[in-house]
Amino acid sequence: MPNAQQNQSQSSQKASPSNQDNSGKVGFGNDKAKPIAEKNAMLDHEKFIRKLYTYGEGDQMDVEKFVSMFSDEGYMLDMASGTKFRGKAIGDSIAGLASAFPDLHRELLSIYVAENVVVVEIAIRGTHKGELALASGTLAPTGKTIDVPTCDVYHLEGGKIISFHCYNLPSVMQQQLGVKNMKLS
Numbered sequence: 106m107p108n109a110q111q112n113q114s115q116s117s118q119k120a121s122p123s124n125q126d127n128s129g130k131v132g133f134g135n136d137k138a139k140p141i142a143e144k145n146a147m148l149d150h151e152k153f154i155r156k157l158y159t160y161g162e163g164d165q166m167d168v169e170k171f172v173s174m175f176s177d178e179g180y181m182l183d184m185a186s187g188t189k190f191r192g193k194a195i196g197d198s199i200a201g202l203a204s205a206f207p208d209l210h211r212e213l214l215s216i217y218v219a220e221n222v223v224v225v226e227i228a229i230r231g232t233h234k235g236e237l238a239l240a241s242g243t244l245a246p247t248g249k250t251i252d253v254p255t256c257d258v259y260h261l262e263g264g265k266i267i268s269f270h271c272y273n274l275p276s277v278m279q280q281q282l283g284v285k286n287m288k289l290s
């Protein structure tokens with residue numbers, strides 16, 4: 106003889122309006138497909154941003170491809186300095202850093218995706234072998250290495266980056282390079 110708990114369990118397995126689509130079919134409605142589509146979009150966003158970083162690496166720098174991943178209105182904002190870059194200036198910015206650090210590498214520590222937003226925790230690493238343009242002048246090569254914690258936040262729309270906010274710690278880079286009293290941005 107089934108008890109009341111078994112009856113509740115069996116009745117909860119029957120079709121309810123929450124798991125039916127408008128056609129009356131159970132379990133295959135839009136409510137089931139939407140999470141899968143969202144997961145696929147998030148995976149696509151992550152792959153897109155991972156590809157972007159490959160174009161910014163010192164040994165395989167491709168400034169044109171890097172910039173091409175931004176929409177026409179897209180921009181990069183260096184949060185530490187408040188400087189906003191658009192178009193070619195985005196490429197100039199990443200090329201300038203790679204020129205100062207030819208072995209530049211961004212180690213992607215963690216990636217978080219929520220709808221059209223991608224957040225990446227990074228360690229920017231490299232050896233200072235070229236001149237580094239600073240707001241307060243040019244720093245000659247020191248031969249020192251950097252390991253700068255950074256967090257990048259991207260907003261994507263229509264398969265392109267519409268905004269890229271780079272939260273970096275110039276004070277850490279300054280300390281690691283042995284620089285005193287110079288503005289890094």
